[in-house]
Amino acid sequence: MRYIRVLPRSAAPLAAVALPLALAGPAAAAAGISVSTSGTNVTVVTSACALNNGSWGTASLLGSGQTSFAQGRQVALTGTTTSQSAAWAGVTPGTYTVTVQCSNGVSAGSQVVNVSAATTPTPTRVATAAPSRGVAGGLGGATRDYGTLTLGVGAGLVGSAVIAGAWFLRRRPGPYRRY
Template identity: 80%
Template sequence: MRYSRFLSRSAAPLAAVALPLVLAGPSAAVSGISVSTTGTNVSVVTSACAQNNGSWGTASLLSSGRTSFAQGRQVALSGTTVSQSAAWSGVAPGTYTVMVVCSNGVSAGTQVVIVSAASTPTVAASAAVRPTPSRGVLGGLGGSARDYGALTLGAGAALVGSAVIAGAWFLRRQPRSCRRY
């Protein structure tokens, strides 16, 4: 009898931790796309696509005024089960829309990107001037950077908070004979 009571007490913290995971569901798993520009190069990274018949999917770069996927410069996605990517080079300055469609026909996401005119580097006259990194240290696969949105960070904070509360509740509810001082 005492054993079953202990199991019911230990199941409560587990349920408190599992509940936010269940509520988060698939919306937390889908990452969408991340688009970046370097000079006249545009690249897109996603982890939402699965390989189907040897293909991950296709990315399309649409210039302003273009609205359908077929009207853009299309590039096949390449990568692994963790990350897929595509890139365009020699992109003229302007505003573009990047669309990614997985090989199963499902859209991985759409994002607007601005390509600015490439600036020519200048040499500093003083040797004391050191260049500073513009984006800090990049983490991830192949030096890619991923910007997690507010929803993802909020879900993570809720999970950590609920685990702390459940752990404290569990320790507080233990019988005095089990506590060690």
């Protein structure tokens, strides 16, 4: 019977150090805030706050001349034990600081965000003609007509694969053949 050593001796101490670090990774990433913008909407997400007296906490959007949490546009956090969020709509373009304060008085963090002007899409005219060949299949429903050269090369590759496979299976040694 053969025995195979799974880990070399030098890898055991490395594994003993790496395992606690790997398990502690998500807990370290949970603190802080994440701010995103979409047009004139600003959203902040955190997982650092806990429910205290029926409230998760408050987020504040501070403009250029505002220096304290109370001066900004404040929104109550909503969410669950794993994720809390707040959002502001119709924010004018400019640079802002988003600050989150949990209901127990601890700051979850702050981040600077740049809001750019919202772009309005130009209206396009959509023709609603019936499809001539039924439902389009394939990747993502995209259709593309290939030329005869592309189809010929593809058929040649498939044909050569079939011939090579038959040749390989034919050359396999059978029970009646000797080496």
